Amino acid sequence: MLLPGATIGVLGGGQLGRMLAMEARRMGYRVRALDQDPDACAAPFAELITAPLDDVDAALALAAQCDVLTIETEHVPATVLAQIETLRPVYPGAGSLATVQDRLRQREFLTLHRLPQTAYARVDDGPSLQQALAAVGRPAVLKTRTEGYDGKGQARIGMADEPAAAWAALGQRPAVLEAWVSYEREISVILARGRDGDIACYPVAENEHRHHVLHITRAPARVSAAVARRARELGAAVADALGHVGAMAVEMFLLPDGELLVNEIAPRTHNSGHYTLGGCVTSQFEQHVRAICGLPLGDPAQPRPALMLNLLGDLWADDAPPLAHILAHPGARLHLYGKAPRPGRKLGHVLVLGDDLDAAQAWADSIVP
Secondary structure, eight states: OOTTEEEEEEEEOOOHHHHHHHHHHHHTTTTEEEEEEEOOTTTGEEEEESSSSHHHHHHHHHHHHHHHEEEEESSHHHHHHHTTTTTBBBBBOHHHHHHSHHHOOOHHHHHHHTTTOOOOESSSSSOOOOHHHHHHSSSEEEEEESSTTTTTTTEEEEETOOHHHHHHTTTTTOEEEEEOOSSSSSEEEEEEEEETTEEEEEEOOEEEEETEEEEEEEEOOOOHHHHHHHHHHHHHHHHHHOOOOOEEEEEEOOOOOEEEEEEEEEESSOOGTHHHHHSSSHHHHHHHHHHHHHHHOOOOOSSSOOOEEEEEGGGTTTSOOOOHHHHSSSTTTEOOOOOOOOOTEEEEEEEEEEEOOHHHHHHHHHOOO
16 A cells, blocks of 8 residues: 555656646645656646656656556557566556557457447458458448547548548558447446455446547436446446556447447546546546555545536637636636647536536537537
């Protein structure tokens, strides 16, 4: 058990690293982070080593100064984690990360553990793409095996689309073809798993995307108690099968018939879990600290419903973001990440607590129509 006063190392210094460092420092931990940007979001709250995430020497230098290490992005090379695991405990571990950061391996992992998901097939070249389409059918989504996020590295193949064009759009990189899913809602299970295998699940959240980027999260989700229970069971099964330690998100599709399909696993704190920071007794960031440090997990209870709205750089287009309007709402909690504005970039989020989430969503629509 690592008590306050110990040093936590974080590979990555983006907004997730920033909020993790803020919560860790509040609890009394020291934080060091590795990021190639000297002005990374986490820099004001962590001692920063400036180097790329694939710099093994820099990662080893970070590890030598820390008691435990973690990640804020799954795009840290698993080979780097394997190196620093020789010096210090790392959560999640290299094996778990290697499974999750490759979409094909992630799908094969779900198949191995008989967890529900959409049909998929491996794609390595033009002929295998044709074979995959014959097996999966159309419409389908072609996704690069690594490095895709927020809709990047994806191309839809409709009934009349030319597969070769989609393959070319992805740079003819190794990929996985997934059957298109007509779903009723997209939900996510935010949970944490401790070193001892204990699991704490947050209320199931409901997500709305725009242009492949998370726009709004509502919690609790508008699903039946049975669906919520099944979603938590699936999330826990994923965490146990991976042997994961720390916070994680399991995104799922709710089908019209009530069935659930696992869409994606994120082995870290997650955008759709931001509602826990201010909306739950224990935030996902504190929970992650507790898990990796071997502490008992905190209470994930949510006293009041919550709505989280992502704030993208488009709102800063005319140098007049609606911050005064946001702060005029007595129930709004504004979080800004310290990033330079750029269209499409996540610059912050706002959390609204209240019993009427429809009213909260109407207010959010007045900010981002």
